[in-house]
Amino acid sequence: MINCSDAVKQLWEYLDGAMAESDRRAIEEHLDVCKRCCGEAEFAEELRGFLADHASDELPADARIQLTTFLDEL
Numbered sequence: 001m002i003n004c005s006d007a008v009k010q011l012w013e014y015l016d017g018a019m020a021e022s023d024r025r026a027i028e029e030h031l032d033v034c035k036r037c038c039g040e041a042e043f044a045e046e047l048r049g050f051l052a053d054h055a056s057d058e059l060p061a062d063a064r065i066q067l068t069t070f071l072d073e074l
């Protein structure tokens with residue numbers, strides 16, 4: 001099972017749909033467990049940190065928008 005920070009690192013690829021089916025399943029599995037155990041707060045925190053750590057030149061603009069939207073919906 002992957003942890004929050006790994007899930008966050010792969011989240012934009014997941015949202016982009018560029019991921020292999022097995023990797024997608026790992027993220028979905030994590031999100032499912034995350035909501036029940038560590039809670040969305042921890043995941044949201046990791047995601048916020050990820051966005052803060054990655055300047056817009058590292059992260060494609062559309063990926064940033066997708067992640068921000070995802071964060072808003074958590």
Ligand SMILES: [Zn+2]
Pocket residue numbers: 003004007030034038042043
């Ligand atoms: Zn988590």
